[in-house]
Amino acid sequence: MITCFDIGGSFIRHGLLKKDGSVAESGRVATPGNDFQAFVSAIETCASADHGPISISLAGAFDERSGIADVANIPCLHKRNVKADLEAALNRPVLITNDANAFALAEAVDGTGKGKQVVFGIILGTGVGGGLVVNGQLVTGFGGIAGEWGHGPIVDPTAGGQLQGLTHYPCGCGQTGCIDAVCSARGMEKIHQTLHGVALSSKNITAAWHGGDDQATRTVEAFATLLSRALSVLVNTLGPDVIPASGGLSGDETLLSLIDRKTRELVLADYTDPLIIKGQFAENGGLRGAGIVARKTFGEVAA
Template sequence: MRIGIDLGGTKIEGLVLDKDGTERARLRVPTPQTTYEDAITSIVDVVRELERQVGTRCSVGLATPGAISPATSLIKNANSTRLNGRPLHRDIEHALGRDVRMANDANCFAVSEATDGAAAGCQIVFGVILGTGVGGGIAIDGRPITGAQAIAGEWGHNPLPQPRDDERPGVRCYCGRMGCVETWLSGPALRRQFAERTGRDMRATDIAEAALAGDTAAADQMELYCDRLARSLAVVINILDPDAVVLGGGLSRMTQLYNRVPELWKREVFSEPDSIVTLLLPPKYGDSSGGRGAAWLWPDA
């Protein structure tokens, strides 16, 4: 059996999958807000408890924010900043006394949905995280693609494609660049844009619900959001040509995305409109995909 651990900023969630992908145990604990070493201890404790519950030693995969730098083997680009510059992979393996496979959480999301999730059976899958940030991961034949800089799939820190006059130069992203896709498509960005246009402060998913209920201002905002998402994903499709794009994160619950965005990306994708077969799909496993994908980093366990 295989254990998958999803290391988040506020929670550590572990689960056990058997050879058929059936979940056999699950455990969630708060992520320690104290030290890096305490986080290592909590991960080890979760693994030990899950193995106690299922009565056997398991393979271990870990989904983590950020990525392992190919140059230094240290964590980089993690929004849980105390992980940055740390040899997390080495330290977890040392603490557990065994090999551990580790990948970025967005890559694990893509692996999960490509293996036995919404895009099961698809060769090339792009997994999108739309939440407090905008992330992405790539799975090909169910395996994560990391890349030379360990940034494969990081579409959120490219500029918004084909910006209109009122979209230039955009707002400054935390990465230091102007007008990143993340500054247009994250949940906080949608909330900010709607407040600027209407003076109404609403969560992103509430804006989507209001639009479905007939709120004209909300519907206009959602049309802008769908247009920007379509433009941004069209660039990914033109480069990667995936069989499926699976949306994850809190904004994946905005149901209008799945019909409207594929209609809008027809204008942008380098293909005849009737030949665009890439699917835009909601996730099968939602918040559990990170842990499931981490477990599937050991496909033959």
């Protein structure tokens, strides 16, 4: 039997892979963030008793050449070769997939992108990330970097007018003005603080926007403008059939449709149908994607 995991900074969700490709989620436990032995024990406890393979969706970046992971929110995994270390500790095959890639794969194979050629799944939440799937195959690219459209100082730090002062936020990657720093949920909060001098959560900002509040409307308009500019370059580069979204901000379908409309206004192709939509697996793409990776790797074992 194959056990699938979706591991984030707070919780480990897990379940067994079923014959139809879905994952029967059987529970969640707190992630032991600071103690690798405790982390290994938690995985062992949740995994199948027959010592079958495990497939993990993990919130982190991986260098495919060295295997070293960058997992800032789970310190005991940070800068480790997670696959090799877990295989040695658990004595069973371990597959690891970045969580945005797992979500994109789930959408492309079984969700909103089923049967489509180019699917770019995006995460709009605490951070900004993504994954690229072409003809049903995950594209990880040089060093595993493909899909990381949230980084690179894309926003002009000298921009004036409507964008003045919105673009100088430092990013966790060490650069300034990344989409991840400006157009994530935390970015929306920073924009609101800059424009109005008021500290509000992204949930409260979007709620005030829905209620017609002028300040929140300016914040959301600026946020969506910046985000749609970055997305338009992505769309013109990849020609995606669909961009399914996941992450905390994707739960607001009015916000998604504003971002979708602004993006489609900027791209060269004439997309008549919505392009950026909420993913079918927005809530469980990690587990579903980990299951697909296991099916692709172990085939008949999973069936």
